[in-house]
Amino acid sequence: MERDVRSLLEGLETTHRRVGRVLADLAPDAWAANVPATPAWAVGDVVSHLAEGERAALAVATGQQPPERAGTSIDDWTAAQVAAHAGEAPAARLHAWEAAADAWRWHLAAVEGDGWRQRVPWVLGPVTLRTLAQLRLNEAWLHGHDIAEAVGADFEIDQATLAWMADLAARVIPGGLSRRGRPHPGAAILVRLGGAGEWLVGGAVGERPDSGRDADLVLEAEPLAFVLRAARRAEVDPWRAAGDQDLAADVAATLHSLG
Numbered sequence: 583m584e585r586d587v588r589s590l591l592e593g594l595e596t597t598h599r600r601v602g603r604v605l606a607d608l609a610p611d612a613w614a615a616n617v618p619a620t621p622a623w624a625v626g627d628v629v630s631h632l633a634e635g636e637r638a639a640l641a642v643a644t645g646q647q648p649p650e651r652a653g654t655s656i657d658d659w660t661a662a663q664v665a666a667h668a669g670e671a672p673a674a675r676l677h678a679w680e681a682a683a684d685a686w687r688w689h690l691a692a693v694e695g696d697g698w699r700q701r702v703p704w705v706l707g708p709v710t711l712r713t714l715a716q717l718r719l720n721e722a723w724l725h726g727h728d729i730a731e732a733v734g735a736d737f738e739i740d741q742a743t744l745a746w747m748a749d750l751a752a753r754v755i756p757g758g759l760s761r762r763g764r765p766h767p768g769a770a771i772l773v774r775l776g777g778a779g780e781w782l783v784g785g786a787v788g789e790r791p792d793s794g795r796d797a798d799l800v801l802e803a804e805p806l807a808f809v810l811r812a813a814r815r816a817e818v819d820p821w822r823a824a825g826d827q828d829l830a831a832d833v834a835a836t837l838h839s840l841g
Contacts, residue, residue, distance in 0.1 A: 585749065587698055587712060591690055593743035594719045598683045601726035604735050605629065605676055612733050613672040619728040619815060623664060628725050629675045630667040631660060636682035639718050640689055642702040643711055656705055683722075690715055706757070720747050720839060724813050739806060748778035748805040751812035751839045758836035760787035766829050772797035778805035785829065799825040801833070812839040 613626040620628060641647070667675065690711075698712040709717070723743055730737035739747075752773040759765050769785025782791050785798070800823070803811075807820035823830040 585746065587693075587715075589742040590712070590715055590719065590746055591687070593740060593746055594687055594690070594715065594722070596740050597719060597723045597726060597743055598687065600737060601632075601683075601722060601729070602680065604726060604730050604733070604737065605679075607735070608672070608733060610672055613675070615732050617728050617732040619731065620725075622661070625729050625732060626670070626672060626675050627664045627667070628729055629679050630670070631664050632722060632725055633675070633679040633682040634660075634663045635718065635721060636679070636686040639714055640682070640686050642704065643689055643700075643714065686718065706761075716746050716750050719743060720750050720813070723747060724815065724840065727815075744805055744809070745778050747809045747839075748775045749781070751809050751837075752781040752783060754812065754839050755833055755837060756784045756789060757787045758838050759785060759832060762836040764832040764836055766798075766826075766832065769798045769826070769829055770795055771829070771833065772800045773808075774800065774802040775805040775808055776803075797825065799823065799829045799833070801830070809839070812837050814838060814840070 608625070613629075614624050617623050617625060617628050623631070667678075670678075693711065698710065698715075700711045701708045702711055702714055704714055704717070723739060727737045727739075729735075752775065755771060755773070756765075765787070766785030767789065770791035771783050771785060772780060773783065774780040782793060782795075782797065784791055791797075801808075801821040802824075803821035807816065810816045811818075811820050819834050
């Protein structure tokens with residue numbers, strides 16, 4: 583399913599506005615509140631993590647070298663980035679995130695045509711600029727939702743953002759199966775997410791099943807429930823699974839949309 587990148591930009595702007603409203607309303611002590619979805623971090627740490635992510639995305643999109651991981655794991659790398667901001671005041675963290683988010687959106691707003699197909703280095707390997715923007719939208723909404731949940735605030739989702747996040751959650755299935763040692767070469771998985779759409783994906787990274795073939799596994803779910811499960815924000819599998827149950831179990835064990 584080909585999506586109009588204008589809706590991606592709209593979703594990113596809407597989501598950044600939502601995050602900004604939540605942060606603007608926080609009392610000073612709320613910045614120290616623990617975030618259950620990321621239990622090692624407080625609200626301020628999550629905001630610094632988001633700012634670092636937007637800065638890194640802009641760096642690779644403009645041809646700069648991404649920050650060095652120096653052989654560390656992704657978790658250790660992100661923890662070190664967050665630790666670098668320890669002790670910063672809430673106002674400084676908020677300003678840093680606003681500046682990074684604005685700069686990232688402004689860069690994307692100037693991209694035209696084939697520029698969205700530009701390949702850039704990222705956490706798990708090279709991706710197109712469009713996919714990078716999609717990943718950043720996914721992370722911004724999820725962490726905004728995490729913060730809102732931690733402080734008891736509302737956090738809605740617009741249809742454009744939900745559609746892009748659902749698309750990502752479905753398309754990461756083959757990569758997750760392969761990276762976590764449970765590939766199913768030659769398999770076809772049909773993901774139906776209500777009004778967000780449906781996807782026929784392979785059972786291993788790099789595979790694209792023919793559109794006319796029968797699926798070995800069909801997963802049907804409400805789109806937001808699927809998105810939250812893919813992001814490890816829910817433990818219960820929200821889908822109805824028909825077909826290869828071993829494949830369904832492996833999808834459940836390896837599905838992960840953050841990264």
